[in-house]
Amino acid sequence: MRKLALSFTLLALLAPLAYAAKHEVRVDDNFFKPEKLTIIKGDKVTWKWKGSDIHTVSMKKPGEKEISKASPLKTEGTYSYKFRRLGKWRILCETHPKKMRMRVIVKAP
Numbered sequence: 001m002r003k004l005a006l007s008f009t010l011l012a013l014l015a016p017l018a019y020a021a022k023h024e025v026r027v028d029d030n031f032f033k034p035e036k037l038t039i040i041k042g043d044k045v046t047w048k049w050k051g052s053d054i055h056t057v058s059m060k061k062p063g064e065k066e067i068s069k070a071s072p073l074k075t076e077g078t079y080s081y082k083f084r085r086l087g088k089w090r091i092l093c094e095t096h097p098k099k100m101r102m103r104v105i106v107k108a109p
Contacts, residue, residue: 032102046080055093062087
């Protein structure tokens, strides 16, 4: 009986990791598409540069005012991040902070 209970506990803990989804956001001149994304804790988001201007993907964690994570300045390529903290994340481009903004809402599995 103990082994069965342990098996169910492990399954419950590992299930969200096994089903983590991948999402793609377009980084263009001068917008993110989509502007709002709702995901599950553990999901991975990849930003893909499509425009010709230089941009960053900079993140403010829920409840924080300062940028806590940022991609390098880029004109091409991708940047990925796996979201492990619940809440509303603010994403912006540091070179275009008033134009290029988006939200990632991370919910519990």
